Amino acid sequence: MILSDIIAQQLVNGLVLGSVYALAALGYTMIFGVIKLLNFAHGDIYMVGGFVGFMILSAISSLVGEGWIGIFCAMFLSMLAVGCFGVLIERLAYHPMLSAPRLSILITALAVSLVLQNAVLALTGGEHTAFRTDLGFDGVELGTLFITYNQIILVASAAALMIALEVFVAHTRYGRAMRAVAVDKDMCRLMGINVETIIGVTFFIGSALAAAAGTMAGAYYGSIWYFMGFLIGIKAFTAAVIGGIGSIPGAMLGGLMLGLLEAFGTQIPGIGSEWKDVFSFSVLILVLVFKPTGILGKSEQERM
Amino acid sequence: MSATLLSIEALSLSFAGNKVLNCVDFTVSRNAIASLIGPNGAGKTSLFNCMTGFYQPQRGTISFDGHDMIGRKPHVIAALGIARTFQNLRLFREMTVLENVMSGMHCRSEAGALAAIFATAAQQAEEREIADFTKHCLAFAGVAEAEWNRRATTLAYGEQRRVEIARALATKPQLLLLDEPAAGLNTAEKDELITLIRRIRDEIGISVLLIEHNTALVMDVSERISVLDHGEMIAEGTPEDIQENPRVIEAYLGEAGEEMAL
Amino acid sequence: MATALRRAGHLVLRFSRGPCSPFMRRAGVAIILAFMALAPFVLHSYGIVILTNALLYIILALGLNIVVGYAGLLDLGYAAFFAVGAYTVGILTLNFTVDFWLTLPVAVFNAALAGVIIGGPTLRLRSDYLAIVTLGFGEIVRLCARNLSITGKATGLTGIEQPWIFGWHIDTPRDFYYVFCVLTVMAVIVSTRLAKSRLGRAWLYVRHDEDVAEAMGINRTTVKLQAYVIGAIFASIGGAFFAVNLGAISPQSFSFSQSVIILMAVILGGMGKIPGVILGALIVILGPELLRDIGQLRLLVFAIGLLAIMLFRPGGIWPGRI
Numbered sequence: 001m002i003l004s005d006i007i008a009q010q011l012v013n014g015l016v017l018g019s020v021y022a023l024a025a026l027g028y029t030m031i032f033g034v035i036k037l038l039n040f041a042h043g044d045i046y047m048v049g050g051f052v053g054f055m056i057l058s059a060i061s062s063l064v065g066e067g068w069i070g071i072f073c074a075m076f077l078s079m080l081a082v083g084c085f086g087v088l089i090e091r092l093a094y095h096p097m098l099s100a101p102r103l104s105i106l107i108t109a110l111a112v113s114l115v116l117q118n119a120v121l122a123l124t125g126g127e128h129t130a131f132r133t134d135l136g137f138d139g140v141e142l143g144t145l146f147i148t149y150n151q152i153i154l155v156a157s158a159a160a161l162m163i164a165l166e167v168f169v170a171h172t173r174y175g176r177a178m179r180a181v182a183v184d185k186d187m188c189r190l191m192g193i194n195v196e197t198i199i200g201v202t203f204f205i206g207s208a209l210a211a212a213a214g215t216m217a218g219a220y221y222g223s224i225w226y227f228m229g230f231l232i233g234i235k236a237f238t239a240a241v242i243g244g245i246g247s248i249p250g251a252m253l254g255g256l257m258l259g260l261l262e263a264f265g266t267q268i269p270g271i272g273s274e275w276k277d278v279f280s281f282s283v284l285i286l287v288l289v290f291k292p293t294g295i296l297g298k299s300e301q302e303r304m
Numbered sequence: 305m306s307a308t309l310l311s312i313e314a315l316s317l318s319f320a321g322n323k324v325l326n327c328v329d330f331t332v333s334r335n336a337i338a339s340l341i342g343p344n345g346a347g348k349t350s351l352f353n354c355m356t357g358f359y360q361p362q363r364g365t366i367s368f369d370g371h372d373m374i375g376r377k378p379h380v381i382a383a384l385g386i387a388r389t390f391q392n393l394r395l396f397r398e399m400t401v402l403e404n405v406m407s408g409m410h411c412r413s414e415a416g417a418l419a420a421i422f423a424t425a426a427q428q429a430e431e432r433e434i435a436d437f438t439k440h441c442l443a444f445a446g447v448a449e450a451e452w453n454r455r456a457t458t459l460a461y462g463e464q465r466r467v468e469i470a471r472a473l474a475t476k477p478q479l480l481l482l483d484e485p486a487a488g489l490n491t492a493e494k495d496e497l498i499t500l501i502r503r504i505r506d507e508i509g510i511s512v513l514l515i516e517h518n519t520a521l522v523m524d525v526s527e528r529i530s531v532l533d534h535g536e537m538i539a540e541g542t543p544e545d546i547q548e549n550p551r552v553i554e555a556y557l558g559e560a561g562e563e564m565a566l
Numbered sequence: 567m568a569t570a571l572r573r574a575g576h577l578v579l580r581f582s583r584g585p586c587s588p589f590m591r592r593a594g595v596a597i598i599l600a601f602m603a604l605a606p607f608v609l610h611s612y613g614i615v616i617l618t619n620a621l622l623y624i625i626l627a628l629g630l631n632i633v634v635g636y637a638g639l640l641d642l643g644y645a646a647f648f649a650v651g652a653y654t655v656g657i658l659t660l661n662f663t664v665d666f667w668l669t670l671p672v673a674v675f676n677a678a679l680a681g682v683i684i685g686g687p688t689l690r691l692r693s694d695y696l697a698i699v700t701l702g703f704g705e706i707v708r709l710c711a712r713n714l715s716i717t718g719k720a721t722g723l724t725g726i727e728q729p730w731i732f733g734w735h736i737d738t739p740r741d742f743y744y745v746f747c748v749l750t751v752m753a754v755i756v757s758t759r760l761a762k763s764r765l766g767r768a769w770l771y772v773r774h775d776e777d778v779a780e781a782m783g784i785n786r787t788t789v790k791l792q793a794y795v796i797g798a799i800f801a802s803i804g805g806a807f808f809a810v811n812l813g814a815i816s817p818q819s820f821s822f823s824q825s826v827i828i829l830m831a832v833i834l835g836g837m838g839k840i841p842g843v844i845l846g847a848l849i850v851i852l853g854p855e856l857l858r859d860i861g862q863l864r865l866l867v868f869a870i871g872l873l874a875i876m877l878f879r880p881g882g883i884w885p886g887r888i
Contacts, residue, residue: 038694114869281702289687382783411783420763
């Protein structure tokens with residue numbers, strides 16, 4: 001294979017990976033925006049989304065088949081269910097902690113993450129579950145480059161979801177309120193915005209996007225397991241930080257960049273795929289140390 | 305040793321384009337009791353935060369006792385001799401009064417982890433010294449001994465203010481910044497505060513600079529008064545000068561004009 | 567029944583909360599030490615192994631308690647320092663045939679160095695960023711151990727020799743039990759002394775209000791770094807003795823769930839409180855032994871416990887303020 005082919009192929013791989021990261025990163029960044037909480041459980045919400053999507057698909061596959069149409073139906077229902085689940089977690093676990101010290105709420109988030117992970121571990125016995133679909137391996141050939149339809153559909157649907165989110169945040173009442181809550185909660189209360197509702201909406205959307213990513217990734221890679229949210233959680237966070245945490249376009253950008261970085265990083269001689277995660281974690285640490293505000297994040301003097 | 309302890313020249317600070325302080329000149333002399341007054345939002349606390357290293361001004365110089373203070377971290381500034389209290393009480397809420405005041409001694413002691421692990425004689429002696437000086441500061445600030453082992457937030461409001469002053473004194477400062485020390489105090493407590501401020505200067509020789517809204521207290525206790533309005537220093541002088549200064553009266557009209565007229 | 571329980575609860579409360587007299591406290595300590603000394607004579611060898619394991623976790627939890635409980639820094643990659651200690655000893659004794667007691671200072675040095683390298687640049691960050699950086703660091707260390715040939719890749723290192731001291735070969739479970747007893751007592755003493763020192767107070771100030779602590783002249787970054795490095799040293803010493811006790815180490819022992827279990831021990835019992843942390847470590851290690859049936863549910867039970875503690879009793883099981 002010549003160099004340009006490798007580059008093009010890794011570009012495609014990076015885009016696919018990056019779309020998943022970006023969808024998951026959006027939830028991180030939105031939740032961080034409104035309640036300044038690093039939701040450790042977000043990766044596990046993604047995992048739960050994958051499992052719920054899988055169960056729904058198994059239940060409805062006789063009606064809609066196991067192709068992309070079926071997957072989209074399952075994804076949509078999984079988004080609804082997991083979105084509500086996210087709201088429930090916020091109300092039960094995070095809401096009582098919002099005024100507690102930051103350490104307490106961080107540990108609470110970690111606890112939620114561990115409960116989800118280990119509950120699914122207990123239910124599945126820790127085995128990989130095959131995510132059975134009848135997606136083929138057809139695709140289009142562009143010269144020597146081969147792109148599967150699955151890759152095209154996955155990237156396109158991720159893009160569609162992100163555009164929908166952007167429209168929602170920029171042009172609806174709830175979107176405006178969400179941005180306002182991110183800036184100043186107390187002022188929003190004075191202005192008659194129901195802050196609790198907005199936090200709920202944010203958790204719903206963030207969790208739903210993670211569920212969408214979980215279902216699509218599960219279908220695409222063909223297998224799901226209880227621990228799949230762990231790595232995605234860290235990587236989505238990395239993506240959110242690269243883009244600038246709190247910034248929605250930043251999360252999209254960061255996700256794509258991390259996907260591409262990983263795809264190309266593993267091509268560097270000496271960095272095999274077993275070093276892929278070390279590579280991403282190092283990127284995370286370097287970004288946090290040298291540019292903690294990310295690419296699109298605002299840096300400002302902290303006011304006391 | 306020059307007579308000026310703290311001198312600020314052409315200090316400007318802005319947040320995201322909003323000018324908070326604009327070309328402020330300001331001095332505090334040694335052994336002085338001075339006040340900084342001005343309407344709400346004039347930038348008084350921001351000026352304190354610049355002096356103590358919490359905000360980094362964009363332009364200007366701050367020199368204290370011969371040291372250039374720009375760019376220094378708050379803990380370095382505390383060690384160099386500027387101590388402060390906070391506008392809304394900021395005691396370590398879960399800790400006792402004694403523990404709170406001990407925090408001030410941190411920069412005046414040096415035992416490290418190894419000394420503590422081996423409980424060396426020097427470390428033990430230093431711990432006793434910390435305990436003694438802490439009690440001395442509390443007694444000086446007039447906090448009743450019965451309160452010393454109580455949790456800081458269980459104290460009455462006026463007591464908590466005194467604990468904050470004791471905590472600042474425990475850093476053995478040369479300059480003490482008090483941010484609205486009389487807020488929320490009753491008349492008797494205000495009188496005690498005035499006495500305490502005078503004793504801090506007269507008996508320990510610490511210069512005191514206060515931000516205060518209570519005009520009567522400011523006029524009573526201060527030797528020099530500076531007036532900040534919209535981030536600019538509009539007047540400086542003795543209490544008598546300030547009371548008659550037309551720009552000051554104008555700045556205060558509508559907010560505290562009546563109070564000034566007293 | 568209920569009244570009896572309540573009365574017992576009151577007794578425990580009064581004893582633990584103090585102010586109990588110095589005599590009472592000394593008597594309590596003496597009783598505990600006597601129990602520790604006599605335990606191997608009544609227990610089966612399996613019981614001794616479990617108890618040794620519990621002591622190891624007490625040491626690790628006391629170390630992490632300095633980071634989380636005292637300084638308020640959430641460290642999710644604490645097992646990394648445990649790994650640094652264990653692998654330093656493993657590699658040096660196996661590949662370079664260095665005596666165990668000489669590798670110990672190297673293990674401590676390596677862990678401290680790792681602590682400075684990771685903590686130095688990141689301790690300035692927001693506390694939640696720090697949590698994720700430490701998590702990333704923990705994974706990097708584990709993955710390195712998995713992928714490098716010097717650490718034996720996925721199988722790890724085997725045949726690590728048990729040490730001698732003054733002509734005594736520490737090789738039976740009972741020997742190791744006593745070694746860990748000594749280490750635990752030392753860890754408790756060091757923790758207690760640090761907590762009552764100038765540095766210990768500084769950790770609390772920084773945890774409660776960083777800005778005010780700074781205004782009082784406390785350099786928050788170095789104070790936090792000291793907590794982080796001291797915590798790392800506890801872990802590396804635990805790791806070093808863990809390696810010689812088992813004779814074999816592999817990357818599985820240093821996974822994220824290892825870090826989580828140690829963190830659970832700290833929080834369940836009551837972070838910042840030494841008896842609480844000891845209790846937490848005992849619960850985390852002895853609990854699953856008492857309830858053998860729970861098997862895979864072990865972590866789920868603890869995770870739910872952790873969540874419940876955070877929501878209903880953030881100070882932990884042990885009574886008293888943090």
